[in-house]
Amino acid sequence: MNIVVCIKQIIDPEVPMSQFKIDPRTKRQVQGNNPLVISPYDANALEVAVQLKEKHGAKVTAISVGGATTIAALKSALSIGADEAILVNEPLLAGSDQQGIAYALAKAIQKAGACDLILTGCESGDWADRAVPGFLAEELDIGYVGYVTRIEVRDGQVVVRRVVEDGYELIEAKTPLLAAISSDETNAARYAKLRDIMAAAKKMIPVWKAADLGLDLERIGAGAARVAITDVYIPVKESRCEMIDGNTPEEKAAKLAARLRELKLI
Amino acid sequence: MKFGLTEEQRLFREMVRDFAAKEVAPLSKQVDEEGIFPQKTVKQMGDLGLMGVAIPTEYGGAGADNVCYAIAMEEIARACASTSVIMSVNNSLIADALYKFGTEAQKQRYLIPLASGKLLGCFALSEPGAGSDASAQQTLVARDGDVFVLNGTKNFITNALEADLALVFATVDRPLRAKGVCAFLVEKGTPGFTITKVEKKLGLKGTSCCQVLFEHCRVPADNLLGEVGQGFKIAMVTLDAGRIGIAAQAVGIAQAALDISLRYAKERVAFDKPIASFQAIQWMIADMAVQIEAARLLTYRAAWLKDKGLRHTKESAMAKLFASETASRAATKALQIHGGYGYLYDFPAQRLFRDARITEIYEGTSEIQRLVIAHQLLN
Numbered sequence: 001m002n003i004v005v006c007i008k009q010i011i012d013p014e015v016p017m018s019q020f021k022i023d024p025r026t027k028r029q030v031q032g033n034n035p036l037v038i039s040p041y042d043a044n045a046l047e048v049a050v051q052l053k054e055k056h057g058a059k060v061t062a063i064s065v066g067g068a069t070t071i072a073a074l075k076s077a078l079s080i081g082a083d084e085a086i087l088v089n090e091p092l093l094a095g096s097d098q099q100g101i102a103y104a105l106a107k108a109i110q111k112a113g114a115c116d117l118i119l120t121g122c123e124s125g126d127w128a129d130r131a132v133p134g135f136l137a138e139e140l141d142i143g144y145v146g147y148v149t150r151i152e153v154r155d156g157q158v159v160v161r162r163v164v165e166d167g168y169e170l171i172e173a174k175t176p177l178l179a180a181i182s183s184d185e186t187n188a189a190r191y192a193k194l195r196d197i198m199a200a201a202k203k204m205i206p207v208w209k210a211a212d213l214g215l216d217l218e219r220i221g222a223g224a225a226r227v228a229i230t231d232v233y234i235p236v237k238e239s240r241c242e243m244i245d246g247n248t249p250e251e252k253a254a255k256l257a258a259r260l261r262e263l264k265l266i
Numbered sequence: 267m268k269f270g271l272t273e274e275q276r277l278f279r280e281m282v283r284d285f286a287a288k289e290v291a292p293l294s295k296q297v298d299e300e301g302i303f304p305q306k307t308v309k310q311m312g313d314l315g316l317m318g319v320a321i322p323t324e325y326g327g328a329g330a331d332n333v334c335y336a337i338a339m340e341e342i343a344r345a346c347a348s349t350s351v352i353m354s355v356n357n358s359l360i361a362d363a364l365y366k367f368g369t370e371a372q373k374q375r376y377l378i379p380l381a382s383g384k385l386l387g388c389f390a391l392s393e394p395g396a397g398s399d400a401s402a403q404q405t406l407v408a409r410d411g412d413v414f415v416l417n418g419t420k421n422f423i424t425n426a427l428e429a430d431l432a433l434v435f436a437t438v439d440r441p442l443r444a445k446g447v448c449a450f451l452v453e454k455g456t457p458g459f460t461i462t463k464v465e466k467k468l469g470l471k472g473t474s475c476c477q478v479l480f481e482h483c484r485v486p487a488d489n490l491l492g493e494v495g496q497g498f499k500i501a502m503v504t505l506d507a508g509r510i511g512i513a514a515q516a517v518g519i520a521q522a523a524l525d526i527s528l529r530y531a532k533e534r535v536a537f538d539k540p541i542a543s544f545q546a547i548q549w550m551i552a553d554m555a556v557q558i559e560a561a562r563l564l565t566y567r568a569a570w571l572k573d574k575g576l577r578h579t580k581e582s583a584m585a586k587l588f589a590s591e592t593a594s595r596a597a598t599k600a601l602q603i604h605g606g607y608g609y610l611y612d613f614p615a616q617r618l619f620r621d622a623r624i625t626e627i628y629e630g631t632s633e634i635q636r637l638v639i640a641h642q643l644l645n
Contacts, residue, residue: 018532035280075277191285194278194315194328201274 001058001153002115003049005082006105006136007042009066009073011035013125020234027232029126038073041121043080043189045181048151049119050081050190056153059083061115063108065093065101071205078200079192085203086112090210095222102135104220107213109140116175117158122147122182133180142176149184271333278330279337285314286345294346297472298617303428304349304472311349312383316342317356321365326378332507332569336514340562343518344525347621348472350515355425356380358508359629360387360433363449367492367500376431376451388429390420390452390478391501397422398634400435401444401498405480407436412487414450416458416480422628426461427474430454434480435497447497451489458483469620506579507572508629509586513565516589516625520558523593523600523618527551530604547603554596561589580642587635590625597622 012035021030038046049060062077062085064070074085088108093100109118118140123130130146137144149168150161160179162169181187192200210217218224244259246252260266271279290307297304311317319335321327328334335357343350364377379385396402405418416436426432431453437446452459463477492500528551531542541547564585571578597619601608608615626632 016529037284072273072277072280075273076280079277079281191310191314192277192281193313194281194319194330194334195323197277197281198274198328198330201272201277 001052001056001117002113003052003058003060003117003119004109004112004115005042005046005049005060005062005077006109006118006120006132007046007062007064007073007077008039008121008124009036009064009070010039010124010126012037013040022232022234027229036069036072037125038076038189039121039125040189041123041125041181041183043121044183044187045119045121046077046080046082047187047189048148048179048181049117051187052117052151052153053081053083058116061086061112063088063105063112065089065104065108074205075200075203076192078203078205079197080190081196085205087205087207088209088213089207090213090215090220092210092215092217092221095225096220097225097227098129098131099135099226100220100224102132102139104213104215105132105136106139107215108208111208111213114176116177117151118142118176118178120178120180122180130180133178137178140176140178142178143173144178144180145171145173146180147182148179149182150186151179271337274330275334275337278334279341281314282316282338282341285310286341290342290349291345294348294617295614297346297348298469298621299471299611301471303474304346304352305428307349308352308386309383311342311353315382316353317383317386318361318377318381319357321357321361321377321381325365325373326381327361328381331573332510333566333573336510336565336569339511339514340518340521340565343515344522345518346472347515347519347618348470350518351470351473352386352425352428354508354511354515355389356383356387358511359389359504360431362507363389363433363491363500363504364451366503367449367496369488371488372451372491380431385430386425386428387431387433388423388425389504390423390426390432390434392422393419394421398631400501401447403435403437403443403447404440405434405436406440407438407448407450409487410484413484414448414487414490416450416452416483416485418480419462420478420480421476422465423476423478424470424473424628426476426478427464432459432478433491435501436480437497438494442495444498445495447501448494449491449497449500450485451491452480452483452485456483456485468623469617470624505629506582509582509635510565510568510572510578512625512629513561513568513582513585513589516586516593516622517558517562517565519618519622519625520554520561520589520593520596523596523615523622524551524554524558526614526618527554527600527603530607534605541603550599550603554599557588557592558596561585561592564588580639583630583635583638583642586625586630587632587639590622591632593622593625 015034052058060082062082065088120133147163148160152159244256315328318327323329361380434450434452439446458481460479461476462479465475534541568581568585601615604615607613
């Protein structure tokens with residue numbers, strides 16, 4: 001079984017609010033001194049892939065679109081259990097929207113070779129627009145299931161568990177399949193063992209450009225983007241305090257309930 | 267000359283920092299307040315390779331270098347000093363000693379499980395009358411056929427309560443002082459090996475610190491480490507390397523002190539401004555940062571020299587001396603910056619203050635480090 005995991009390197013989403021800054025010109029978060037990490041749901045996807053590898057002997061390839069710093073994220077993926085890693089580092093991709101990124105990823109996956117499963121995080125830890133997995137499946141013309149937490153392999157098929165509002169569904173699907181992974185107690189990202197980190201540091205990671213992938217330049221970059229960010233801002237927090245009066249706890253509770261209903265909060 | 271970390275070291279730091287933030291730090295308050303040995307964390311650390319960082323993989327270790335070990339110690343100590351000393355004793359004081367001086371049979375039997383975290387070790391050198399004067403060993407050892415028999419008392423033994431194996435030092439003849447000292451690997455549960463007291467300490471409350479009694483304790487002759495009379499050298503060589511670990515621990519504690527000071531100074535408002543805007547606080551923070559960086563560089567240099575197989579006695583002593591005193595200063599300043607809140611158990615400044623202090627004392631007091639440095643320079 002061949003599994004590809006698409007990972008994205010982002011600014012650590014756990015940074016304190018005081019360190020979260022937006023550049024008004026680029027409309028992007030400013031990295032500053034904040035560390036870069038693998039997007040959390042992508043880390044869950046990697047864990048699912050490595051578990052399948054341990055159980056069924058799969059080969060896992062991590063692919064990412066990014067810059068020079070993304071090598072560190074791919075090395076982390078290798079140290080956690082990916083067998084190979086590939087970086088798509090193409091300056092012309094700058095300003096691409098979700099479809100442009102999905103297109104580049106699709107071409108990289110096709111160049112990497114046939115695969116049975118493609119795993120992504122269900123949303124990125126920065127923009128969280130949940131668009132790339134669907135566009136990617138469309139580019140590759142394969143089935144797609146979102147919010148998957150677990151995957152089993154049975155009799156040449158995969159059975160995926162998808163989270164729904166009041167429980168989960170089990171879906172049987174033929175491969176190749178794209179599954180966007182959400183987190184649960186079975187797929188918490190593992191810590192890399194030290195000896196695996198040492199081994200990963202020595203591995204070479206190929207870097208592919210637009211020419212290597214045969215990308216249609218009309219489909220990438222800011223010029224091809226169909227989505228444009230018009231504004232990004234940090235909402236101003238306000239707080240107001242309204243006192244609910246009453247002579248007894250019961251009276252206060254009744255007035256509180258009425259007020260909450262009036263404000264359409266319940 | 268390159269100051270940067272290698273790619274391996276950077277990746278390693280990222281992993282340990284993440285592990286420390288998610289698994290070690292959340293338990294640090296409870297470990298301190300309840301005096302709990304962090305059993306689950308220690309097992310996780312063993313699985314990750316953190317209990318034998320610089321031991322080769324064929325002996326159960328992670329096969330990394332000593333700079334990686336220093337990085338690991340710093341990051342774990344930054345999250346919890348108690349957890350870091352458990353790691354330090356196992357790595358520096360027993361696994362390293364076994365690797366350098368053990369027979370192949372001893373390495374197979376003890377080093378592999380120690381380095382992989384399946385066994386925990388402790389280092390039994392100190393005695394009521396032999397601390398800085400380590401050659402004044404009173405614990406006696408005598409050969410009896412194919413065993414050695416130990417009699418004596420050790421004190422201030424870290425990890426003794428939880429350890430499976432002790433590296434114990436004893437003398438064949440007290441007047442011989444250093445020349446008579448031998449080193450033995452003694453398994454917990456050996457008849458005559460008893461923990462007689464668990465000390466209550468100012469800090470590092472997640473580790474045990476014990477008085478240990480050896481009473482006609484019979485140890486197989488195969489468990490002699492090195493040669494008869496080589497024990498003092500084993501102890502000194504081991505402590506030389508152990509200083510790098512403690513220096514790194516001290517850097518971690520100091521860094522934690524700076525971290526909490528930065529956070530508090532930005533949040534605490536006085537006279538309508540965050541106190542971070544006041545020069546008095548800024549100067550304290552700047553001084554802390556400079557000293558921490560200097561301590562870190564001294565520590566990494568000592569680790570780098572050890573990795574190169576070069577002598578590092580002076581450099582290890584310098585790193586341990588400066589880093590430990592930096593930790594105490596930084597923790598004191600952190601407490602001061604926190605004002606009244608620094609004095610409360612609800613805030614971490616007081617724990618760092620208590621944990622930092624021992625780094626100036628154990629594994630060679632600051633006074634001994636100064637003697638070592640002066641001796642290296644003058645001879």
